[in-house]
Amino acid sequence: MNKLILGRYFPGDSWIHRLDPRAKLVAAIYFIFVLFLANNWQTYVFLWLFTTAVILLSNISIRTYLRGVRPLIWLILFTVFLQVLFTAGGEIYVDLGPITISKFGLINGFYIFCRFIMIIFISTVVTLTTKPIDLTDGMNALLRPLRKLKVPVDELSLMLSISLRFIPNLLDETQKVMDAQRARGTEFGEGSLVKQMKTLVPIFLPLFVSSLNRAEDMANVMEVRGYQSDVKRSTFRQLSWQQKDTISLLVMAMLTVALLVLRSNGFGH
Amino acid sequence: MAMQISFDSVTADYQIGPIRSPRVLDSIDLLLPAGSFTAVIGHTGSGKSSLLKAMNGLIIPYDGKVTIGQTTIKAGKNKKALRAIRQKVGMVFQFPESQLFAETVEKDICFGPLNFGVSLVEAKSIARVVLKQVGLEPSILSKSPLSLSGGQKRRVAIAGILAMQPDILVLDEPGAGLDPIGKREILQMITAWHKEKKLTTVIVTHDMDDVALYADDVVVMEHGQVVKHDKVRSFFTDVNQLNEWHVDVxxxxxxxxxxxxxxxxxxxxxxxxxxxxxxxxxxxxxx
Incomplete structure (x- = not known):
């Protein structure tokens, strides 16, 4: 529970920290798409250099990012494994009927592995360097055009900011309840699967109860303070687009050009 | 049987999420004799709660050792010791009602004893005894803990700890958030149980009247260190010293x-x- 890095904010004052959340969001989402342009080792090396540069600029130790990968590592390895087994082509090393381990399979598996890790790293950069509240402001601003289509953008971003706001509380509370049940003799991560699942009941029930209570308190407080959902509101925190934000998007454009030049056309060499 | 608690140059960190608080306990030497009733006081963040958690193996020191009765906890793996200690040390957290989860009060009180291998029949009879001890009627046993009032929930939660029949009772502000009468009743009930079962009791409190009325000894914590360990009466003698620690009288x-x-x-x-x-x-x- 304590190892969960994804979605946590690390305070700091790096170049990346000071970027506008809109720029960071656009750049990160764009990066995920641009990643699919890579198709040979030159492009992957280039993307790794870019990712490393961004991580270094964020001024947060690489160990934090690696910890962010850890909860997802089995999912990634499973996908890579399937890719390795079911891609044919090139030199074949192991042949078991429909299942083969081939040169192309291994290369493809490795590329997919890189792709996953880079996606996680880059999205972790965004969440680690942006306050959750700024992130929702950014999202709200980016989704604003959808308002014309009657999408309740403001409500959605309010919901998002409230849930993000309570993640740390929920984690602290989980820790507290776990400690309390441990003190009453519960042993976590022991025994059969069924037994382990049973030990979760004494944790989740109190957490549900307290979350529901808190939600009700919150709703009451909002109502008392006159919150209404269907009014046009101004914002307290103003986002300001600066030169460095434009620069960061230009960097993304340059990255695209570089990838287009470096990538090999057609399949195989 | 009462047990003593001893801290031998204990230093510990506390980690929650990515935030690590270094040295929440800073080379603590402390001996709480068997049968003593000790109040721990100090500012928020002075390490009171961490001190209590270290007594129950919820915080493991990276330096030094904690000895409860015959069992020792130090850095590294302590699986057996931890189980033994948690059976002997009953810990009542701050706002313990937040740990209630079972469908009925009876099941919740039996949860602790059952975890430590007490039979269901025995656990149920213990539940009745402790329920009476905390001043509740047996008719409450079949109710859902969530349907009770705040004060009742607190009592049920404490009963759940007493049901483990600990030799040491550790309480983190058991009266917090209750009305003055409810608070007094809880503390009197704990004192009575302390005397009857000859327990070693440690209590964290902010109220100096609680210290004066119920405790024998007092421990003052500051920045993760024990700055004073004294008998209550001599502790409240030197008022100038108390002012220096911002302790009320x-x-x-x-x-x-x-x-x-x-x-x-x-x-x-x-x-x-x-x-x-x-x-x-x-x-x-x-x-």
Missing amino acids: PQARSLQLQIEQETGIKLPGVCLTLPELADALIEVGIV
Whole structure:
């Protein structure tokens, strides 16, 4: 529970920290798409250099990012494994009927592995360097055009900011309840699967109860303070687009050009 | 059987999420004798709660060792020791009602004993005894803990700890958030249980009147260190020293000091409770 890095904010004052959340969001989402342009080792090396540069600029130790990968590592390895087994082509090393381990399979598996890790790293950069509240402001601003289509953008971003706001509380509370049940003799991560699942009941029930209570308190407080959902509101925190934000998007454009030049056309060499 | 608690140059960190608080306990040496009733006081963040958690193996020191009775906890794996310690040490957290989860009060109280291998029949009979001890009616056993009032929930939660029949009772502000009468009743109930079962009890509190009324010894914590460990009566003697730690004085003692200043007469002894103060006033003939 304590190892969960994804979605946590690390305070700091790096170049990346000071970027506008809109720029960071656009750049990160764009990066995920641009990643699919890579198709040979030159492009992957280039993307790794870019990712490393961004991580270094964020001024947060690489160990934090690696910890962010850890909860997802089995999912990634499973996908890579399937890719390795079911891609044919090139030199074949192991042949078991429909299942083969081939040169192309291994290369493809490795590329997919890189792709996953880079996606996680880059999205972790965004969440680690942006306050959750700024992130929702950014999202709200980016989704604003959808308002014309009657999408309740403001409500959605309010919901998002409230849930993000309570993640740390929920984690602290989980820790507290776990400690309390441990003190009453519960042993976590022991025994059969069924037994382990049973030990979760004494944790989740109190957490549900307290979350529901808190939600009700919150709703009451909002109502008392006159919150209404269907009014046009101004914002307290103003986002300001600066030169460095434009620069960061230009960097993304340059990255695209570089990838287009470096990538090999057609399949195989 | 009462057990002693000893801390031997214990240093520990506390980690929650990515935030690591270094040295929440900083080379602590402390000996709480068997059968003692100790109050731990200090500011928020001074390490009181961490001290309690270390007594239950919820915080493992990276340096030094904690000894509970015959069992020792130090850095590294302590699986067996932890189980033994958690059976002997009953820990009541702050706002313990947030740990209630079972469908009925009875099941919740039985949860602890069952985890430590007590039979269901025995656990149920213990539940009845402890429920009476915390001042609740047996009819409550079949109710859902969530349907109870705040004060009742608190009592049920405490009963769930007492049901483990611990030799050591550790409580983190058991009266927090209750009305004055409810708080007094809870503390009196704990004191009665402490005497009856000859427990070693440690309690965290912010209320100096609680310290004066219920505790024998007092431990002051500051920045993860124990700055004072003394008998309650001698602790409240030197008021200047108390001011330095920003520690309040119990009401009776404060009144005593005021009377001494106004009349210029020094009362015999340190008065911690109002009856004591009344006796002292009669003795010197002021009233």
